[in-house]
Amino acid sequence: MAGATQHAHWSSRWAFIMAAVGSAVGLGNIWKFPYEAGQGGGGAFVMVYLLFVFFIGTPMLVAELSLGRRGQLSPVGTMKKIAQEEKKSHWWGLIGWSGVVGAFIVISFYSVVGGWTLAYMVKAAMGSFSGIDAATAESTFVGYISDPVMTLVSHFAFMAITIFIVAKGVQGGLEKAVTVLMPALFAILIILVIYSGFTGDFAKTIDFLFNPDFNELLYKPNTPEAIAAGAPAQRFSFDMVLQALGQSFFSLSLALGSIMTYGSYLTKDVKIGRSAVTIAAADSSVALMAGLAIFPIVFAYGLDVAGGGGLVFMSLPIAFGQMPLGIVFGTLFFGLLAVAAITSSISLLEPPVSYVEEKTGWNRRKVAITMGVAAGVLGILSAYSQGTNMLADVRIFGLNIMDAKDFLTNNIMMPLAGLFTALFVGWFVTRKSMMEELAMEDKTFRIWYFLARFVSPTAIGIIFIKLIYDTIVG
Numbered sequence: 001m002a003g004a005t006q007h008a009h010w011s012s013r014w015a016f017i018m019a020a021v022g023s024a025v026g027l028g029n030i031w032k033f034p035y036e037a038g039q040g041g042g043g044a045f046v047m048v049y050l051l052f053v054f055f056i057g058t059p060m061l062v063a064e065l066s067l068g069r070r071g072q073l074s075p076v077g078t079m080k081k082i083a084q085e086e087k088k089s090h091w092w093g094l095i096g097w098s099g100v101v102g103a104f105i106v107i108s109f110y111s112v113v114g115g116w117t118l119a120y121m122v123k124a125a126m127g128s129f130s131g132i133d134a135a136t137a138e139s140t141f142v143g144y145i146s147d148p149v150m151t152l153v154s155h156f157a158f159m160a161i162t163i164f165i166v167a168k169g170v171q172g173g174l175e176k177a178v179t180v181l182m183p184a185l186f187a188i189l190i191i192l193v194i195y196s197g198f199t200g201d202f203a204k205t206i207d208f209l210f211n212p213d214f215n216e217l218l219y220k221p222n223t224p225e226a227i228a229a230g231a232p233a234q235r236f237s238f239d240m241v242l243q244a245l246g247q248s249f250f251s252l253s254l255a256l257g258s259i260m261t262y263g264s265y266l267t268k269d270v271k272i273g274r275s276a277v278t279i280a281a282a283d284s285s286v287a288l289m290a291g292l293a294i295f296p297i298v299f300a301y302g303l304d305v306a307g308g309g310g311l312v313f314m315s316l317p318i319a320f321g322q323m324p325l326g327i328v329f330g331t332l333f334f335g336l337l338a339v340a341a342i343t344s345s346i347s348l349l350e351p352p353v354s355y356v357e358e359k360t361g362w363n364r365r366k367v368a369i370t371m372g373v374a375a376g377v378l379g380i381l382s383a384y385s386q387g388t389n390m391l392a393d394v395r396i397f398g399l400n401i402m403d404a405k406d407f408l409t410n411n412i413m414m415p416l417a418g419l420f421t422a423l424f425v426g427w428f429v430t431r432k433s434m435m436e437e438l439a440m441e442d443k444t445f446r447i448w449y450f451l452a453r454f455v456s457p458t459a460i461g462i463i464f465i466k467l468i469y470d471t472i473v474g
């Protein structure tokens with residue numbers, strides 16, 4: 001049987017931590033977190049996000065890592081094997097399936113945005129941002145994402161780098177890449193924070209990110225029509241709380257099989273609880289540092305904090321075009337984003353690759369190329385759904401193709417997989433098996449078990465129901 005080939009392992013705990021932090025730290029931290037914090041009112045969003053990371057995300061990291069390590073197979077093989085050992089239905093294998101398929105869909109569009117970061121790194125290095133104003137920054141971005149050739153080249157360049165690393169295997173590819181790229185990423189980020197601190201408005205940033213105003217989080221403005229009809233200016237809503245929960249999952253790479261696959265490469269001597277806390281702490285520190293690098297510039301140049309997804313690609317270039325040494329720091333910034341995206345995209349290609357490898361027995365190189373190219377081809381649809389590109393007018397349930405894939409994975413597949421993973425470890429695997437696998441101190445285990453058994457499923461269940469409600473009603 002193909003699966004009988006020896007499953008690969010990390011060569012050290014350090015290599016594993018770097019790989020897992022590499023997976024977690026990505027576009028989610030540097031591109032999405034700052035703009036979500038910006039839209040969510042700053043400090044209040046940040047605090048709620050951190051609570052979710054530690055009380056829900058970290059226990060789920062522990063759950064996925066321990067399942068992966070126990071199964072020693074792809075997510076599908078792992079879930080089926082553990083369910084069988086625990087005498088539970090083979091349908092639990094669906095969690096693994098959802099991870100493999102979900103990761104394949106996510107990498108197909110993650111690579112498109114990864115391509116944008118590569119293209120913007122080149123643009124920054126060529127001095128394309130010198131002296132541009134807001135209108136030019138916008139037309140540059142829209143022009144680029146609407147260009148069928150350039151978007152394809154950058155998307156496939158990004159995918160080729162991902163395939164190259166994954167093809168070389170766990171120790172020869174993943175480990176080598178992350179142990180060089182992650183320290184480089186931290187170094188660039190620290191340089192950028194210091195630089196922003198000196199050239200930008202640091203005091204305002206600290207106040208914005210760390211001085212919470214919970215009113216901003218729990219209330220949102222009413223529509224002009226509602227106000228005209230006599231409603232108060234603001235109404236209670238906890239959208240931002242839910243957004244923070246979703247973001248904590250995405251940022252920690254949960255529910256797509258990536259962490260479970262990385263867990264399957266773990267040896268028994270690694271302490272999973274301690275590792276999960278380290279990964280979560282590193283991931284949230286990078287998100288906060290990204291905020292500290294970006295907001296001083298946003299405030300100093302009068303850019304819009306709530307500028308959404310365009311914050312990084314349309315607003316920051318204006319600042320890089322004006323500031324001293326803007327070419328150097330602009331190139332470093334987009335280089336940082338590209339590195340973060342690459343170490344995450346390799347973890348997204350892993351679940352499908354480990355599954356196909358296990359099923360077919362093909363060598364890793366062949367599987368990595370096949371799956372990477374297939375995801376790349378699926379990604380063309382996402383690349384061409386942007387700006388005024390060829391498929392920009394195609395709508396699936398009212399969304400363009402990229403947003404539809406994002407919605408399907410982020411709002412449906414991931415919450416469901418997360419919910420069932422929590423239920424599986426909390427209620428279906430015996431307490432004794434979990435205790436043996438985790439080998440934690442009694443008290444730590446009890447805390448973890450409580451969080452995984454009660455708190456996580458309740459919180460995830462609430463977001464899921466709310467998302468479905470919003471989709472149907474709103």
Ligand code: PFF
Nearest residue numbers: 024026027028251253256258
């Ligand atoms: N955690 C990555 C980020 O924040 O960009 C994205 C990601 C990677 C999500 C791998 C899920 C995953 F399985």
